Amino acid sequence: MINIGRRILRRPSLKIMQSDPVLALNGLTKSFGEINAVKDVSLVLKNGEVLALLGENGAGKTTLMNMLFGHYLPDEGSVEIFDFNGKKQQLSLGNPRSAIAAGIGMVHQHFTLAENLTALDNIMLGSEPLFNFSRKQALARGNIENIMSQSGLKVPLDIPVGQLTVGEQQRIEILKALYRDVRILVLDEPTAVLTPQEADVLFQNIGVMTQNGLSVIFISHKLREVLAFSHRLAVLRHGEKVGEMATSDANEQKIVSLMVGSQAKSKERKYVAPGNVVLSLEDLSVPGRSRRESLDAINLTVRKHEVLGIAGISGNGQTALAGAISGMIEPSSGQLILDGKTIIPGDPSITIEEGIARIPEDRHRDGIVGQMSVAENLVIENISSSTFQRHGILNWDAILERSKEICVQYDVRGPGINTEARLLSGGNIQKLILARVFESRPKLILANQPTRGLDIGAANAVAERLLVSRKKGVAIVLISEDLDEIINLSDRIMVMRDGNLSHAETFDRDTLGLLMAGEAT
Numbered sequence: 001m002i003n004i005g006r007r008i009l010r011r012p013s014l015k016i017m018q019s020d021p022v023l024a025l026n027g028l029t030k031s032f033g034e035i036n037a038v039k040d041v042s043l044v045l046k047n048g049e050v051l052a053l054l055g056e057n058g059a060g061k062t063t064l065m066n067m068l069f070g071h072y073l074p075d076e077g078s079v080e081i082f083d084f085n086g087k088k089q090q091l092s093l094g095n096p097r098s099a100i101a102a103g104i105g106m107v108h109q110h111f112t113l114a115e116n117l118t119a120l121d122n123i124m125l126g127s128e129p130l131f132n133f134s135r136k137q138a139l140a141r142g143n144i145e146n147i148m149s150q151s152g153l154k155v156p157l158d159i160p161v162g163q164l165t166v167g168e169q170q171r172i173e174i175l176k177a178l179y180r181d182v183r184i185l186v187l188d189e190p191t192a193v194l195t196p197q198e199a200d201v202l203f204q205n206i207g208v209m210t211q212n213g214l215s216v217i218f219i220s221h222k223l224r225e226v227l228a229f230s231h232r233l234a235v236l237r238h239g240e241k242v243g244e245m246a247t248s249d250a251n252e253q254k255i256v257s258l259m260v261g262s263q264a265k266s267k268e269r270k271y272v273a274p275g276n277v278v279l280s281l282e283d284l285s286v287p288g289r290s291r292r293e294s295l296d297a298i299n300l301t302v303r304k305h306e307v308l309g310i311a312g313i314s315g316n317g318q319t320a321l322a323g324a325i326s327g328m329i330e331p332s333s334g335q336l337i338l339d340g341k342t343i344i345p346g347d348p349s350i351t352i353e354e355g356i357a358r359i360p361e362d363r364h365r366d367g368i369v370g371q372m373s374v375a376e377n378l379v380i381e382n383i384s385s386s387t388f389q390r391h392g393i394l395n396w397d398a399i400l401e402r403s404k405e406i407c408v409q410y411d412v413r414g415p416g417i418n419t420e421a422r423l424l425s426g427g428n429i430q431k432l433i434l435a436r437v438f439e440s441r442p443k444l445i446l447a448n449q450p451t452r453g454l455d456i457g458a459a460n461a462v463a464e465r466l467l468v469s470r471k472k473g474v475a476i477v478l479i480s481e482d483l484d485e486i487i488n489l490s491d492r493i494m495v496m497r498d499g500n501l502s503h504a505e506t507f508d509r510d511t512l513g514l515l516m517a518g519e520a521t
């Protein structure tokens with residue numbers, strides 16, 4: 001039988017009250033070898049509630065939710081689910097099927113969509129047997145359209161998912177969970193890849209859904225949205241729950257001191273005179289997914305000791321710009337000149353050799369090789385250096401020793417340097433990539449959303465490292481949607497909109513916001 005998202009549609013007739021629990025985690029504990037990822041965590045989720053789960057990178061947030069969803073079997077503890085009459089049931093653990101049957105849905109930190117399939121197929125795939133799939137599509141379409149209008153989450157159903165924006169892909173992930181008839185929705189950093197505007201829309205939609213009785217746990221590093229959109233929040237530190245409060249009793253400072261023990265403060269940026277031009281783009285045109293995302297004859301220069309901030313709402317050509325500078329996308333015309341030398345376009349290995357280091361936007365796809373170890377990932381881009389190999393033979397002792405040092409220096413936390421990189425927490429993967437960038441002694445750093453997914457302490461550390469590189473003479477192109485980050489770090493700001501790049505003669509937050517939205521005169 002085809003699942004039609006009944007619970008969402010019929011929710012108003014529930015007997016259950018707002019204050020009743022729908023879920024209780026009791027003493028959940030999970031270790032991976034030496035790492036105690038989650039220690040004795042208990043947590044209650046109430047009906048219609050939006051609960052925010054916070055904590056530093058590697059604090060155990062994803063692991064805790066993976067136990068709820070049955071991806072990991074807890075070492076200790078239990079999970080109870082309460083049905084519509086308030087009757088308690090033990091959830092059978094370590095089994096995603098029982099979690100799904102109990103009405104739990106999870107949207108993961110990293111998307112799991114098949115990019116060449118349409119939204120319709122992606123949404124159906126997890127729930128429907130393949131038998132008679134195409135005949136069921138018509139019925140499913142109607143049901144999905146219903147869910148879209150009830151939840152406010154709208155997406156085109158017939159376009160391959162790879163051609164949609166990240167915001168649309170995020171909505172599809174949520175629709176996929178709703179289609180399975182969820183009562184409890186877990187969202188792991190749902191807004192990490194969204195623009196602030198998209199994030200607000202998402203939370204408005206969540207508000208609608210919770211009024212229909214859905215209960216939500218969301219993980220986030222963005223305190224603004226936690227304070228604006230959650231009812232209650234819980235904080236994890238080193239795997240333990242260290243605090244829990246009504247959001248109305250919380251403020252930024254309270255949360256940060258619970259998360260890290262003290263408030264981290266970033267250093268002041270000091271003036272350094274810019275030096276020679278390191279990179280210039282001359283009349284560069286680069287194809288993008290749409291006209292808005294393509295570059296048409298843009299010009300840009302960045303000098304030694306200089307941070308050039310590129311402000312803009314993503315989807316306005318940033319991907320094409322970053323792709324061209326890093327050699328991943330071949331420009332259709334124009335030149336890229338590094339240190340006076342024209343770079344042959346479209347070859348990433350040449351750009352690395354020439355001294356361009358990049359912090360990629362999609363760190364899972366472009367930043368690491370998940371199946372390779374942390375150590376291998378750390379040295380991958382300078383494996384040919386004489387420290388790490390001689391006559392074609394790798395010096396593993398040197399690689400491992402250096403990797404250990406780098407992990408300490410850059411605070412890459414996890415189960416160890418021999419673990420597969422994909423097993424690090426989301427933020428620690430980002431720290432690994434950053435360590436590699438800073439260690440490669442580049443002439444230019446292309447930093448694309450460098451602090452996305454990082455906790456506050458780690459984000460400050462990255463800002464400081466970028467400024468240290470700037471002081472040493474590195475030129476930095478900083479692409480970010482985070483206006484505060486752009487304003488705090490940049491020496492010069494350009495605004496990107498509809499594939500055009502223009503100089504902003506201001507550091508004023510509001511004026512920049514208007515320029516980004518195309519509303520300034």
Ligand SMILES: Nc1ncnc2c1ncn2[C@@H]1O[C@H](COP(=O)(O)OP(=O)(O)OP(=O)(O)O)[C@@H](O)[C@H]1O
Nearest residue numbers: 032037057058059060061062063414424425426427
């Ligand atoms: N399958 C696994 N094998 C080994 N270690 C793991 C595994 N999954 C998670 N870990 C480790 O458990 C710890 C907690 O990771 P988790 O992903 O839960 O952190 P997080 O709070 O979600 O962090 P982030 O904010 O960076 O996403 C980390 O040290 C991580 O490397």
Ligand SMILES: [Mg+2]
Nearest residue numbers: 062109425426
């Ligand atoms: Mg995580």
